[in-house]
Amino acid sequence: MSGHSKWSSIKRQKGVNDAKRGALFTKLAREIITAARQGGGDVDANYRLRMAVDKAKSNSMPAENIKRAIEKAAGSGADAEQYEEVSYEGIGPANVAVIVAAMTDNRNRTASEIRAVFSKMGGSLAPVAWQFAHKGVISLPLNGRDSDELTLAAIDAGASDVSPPDGGAIVVLTEPGDLEAVRRTLAAAGYEADSAELSMEPTTRVEIGDERTAKQVLMFTERLENLEDVQNVYANFDIPGELLERLEAQVA
Numbered sequence: 128m129s130g131h132s133k134w135s136s137i138k139r140q141k142g143v144n145d146a147k148r149g150a151l152f153t154k155l156a157r158e159i160i161t162a163a164r165q166g167g168g169d170v171d172a173n174y175r176l177r178m179a180v181d182k183a184k185s186n187s188m189p190a191e192n193i194k195r196a197i198e199k200a201a202g203s204g205a206d207a208e209q210y211e212e213v214s215y216e217g218i219g220p221a222n223v224a225v226i227v228a229a230m231t232d233n234r235n236r237t238a239s240e241i242r243a244v245f246s247k248m249g250g251s252l253a254p255v256a257w258q259f260a261h262k263g264v265i266s267l268p269l270n271g272r273d274s275d276e277l278t279l280a281a282i283d284a285g286a287s288d289v290s291p292p293d294g295g296a297i298v299v300l301t302e303p304g305d306l307e308a309v310r311r312t313l314a315a316a317g318y319e320a321d322s323a324e325l326s327m328e329p330t331t332r333v334e335i336g337d338e339r340t341a342k343q344v345l346m347f348t349e350r351l352e353n354l355e356d357v358q359n360v361y362a363n364f365d366i367p368g369e370l371l372e373r374l375e376a377q378v379a
Contacts, residue, residue: 148187154358155183156196157230161210163200174307178324185322213237217245217252220343223333223364224255231356240354248347258363259327262287263306265299266321267313277318284312296321300328329363341366341374 158179166173170180176197183193210230215238219225231237245251265286267277274292281289281299286309288300301309303325310323335341344364351360366374 150353150355151186152183152188152192153355154230155179155186155188156192156199157210158358159183159193159196160200161212161230163197164209168197168200182322182324215241215252216255217250218255219245219250219347219362220248221333221335221340221364223335223344223347223362224258224329224331225250225348225351225363226256226259226327226361227351227357228327228359228361229354229356230358233356237354237356240356241351244347244350244354248343248350250347256327258329258331259361260330261303262326262328263301263303263309263323264326264328265301265306265310265313265323266296267299267318268296268321280313280316280318281309284309284316326359327361329361332363332365335364335366336370338370338373341370345374 159176162173162176162179166175168176170177180193183196210232211234213229213231213234215227215229217225217227227241229237229241242252265281267281269277269292274297277297278289281297285305286299286301287305290298290300299309299313306323306325310320313320335344344362344366348360348362351357
C-alpha cells in the first residue's frame with residue numbers, strides 16, 4: 128500500500144467534521160449518479176453502481192441520500208445532473224507523480240482549480256500515467272485469521288498480487304476486469320472484503336523519509352482532494368509507518 132493510501136485510511140479512521148462530511152457526501156453522490164446513469168439503477172446488475180453504493184455506506188452516507196442519488200440519475204431536463212469524467216496528471220513536491228480523477232459539469236473550472244494547486248505547491252501538470260497501473264484493489268480484514276490463509280485464498284480466487292499484512296488487513300490486487308469475480312469468490316469462501324474498488328496503483332515509488340517533506344506532500348494531496356470536483360487522487364509517494372504514526376499523532 129502506498130503512503131498516500133495509508134494516510135487516506137488514517138483520515139477515514141479519524142472521521143471528518145460536519146463540513147467535510149457534507150463535501151464527501153456530495154462527491155459520493157456524484158459517483159452514484161454517474162454509475163446509475165451509465166449502467167442503470169439496479170445494484171445487482173450494475174457493478175460500478177454497487178461499488179459506489181458500498182463506498183457510500185462505508186463512509187456512513189445515509190440510506191436516504193443514496194436512494195435520492197440513484198433517483199436523480201433517472202432525471203431529465205432541469206432535474207438532470209450530468210458529470211463528465213476527466214483526469215489530470217502532474218508532478219508535485221519531491222517529484223511525486225500524481226493522477227487526479229474528477230467528475231465535473233464545467234471542465235474549464237476544474238482544470239483551473241487543479242492547475243492552481245499544482246502551481247501553488249511548486250508542481251506542474253505533466254504526463255505521469257506510465258508510472259501507474261490500472262488495478263482492482265480489495266481490502267481483506269484479518270479478523271484474527273492467519274495472513275497466509277487469506278493470501279492463499281486470494282491467489283486461488285485469481286488475485287494478481289497480495290500485500291503483506293498492514294493495519295489488520297491484506298490488500299489484494301486484481302486485473303480491473305477480474306475485480307468483481309475475485310471479490311465474489313472470496314465472499315463465497317467466507318472472506319468478506321472491507322472495500323473493493325478500481326484504482327491507479329503506482330509502479331514506481333518516491334520514498335519520503337523526512338517529516339518536513341512528508342507534511343508538504345500530504346498537504347499537496349489533501350488540497351487536491353478538497354476540491355469540489357475531485358473524486359480521487361492517486362500518488363506514488365511512500366512514507367515509512369513510523370513517520371506516518373508521528374504525523375497521525377499531530378492531527379489527533
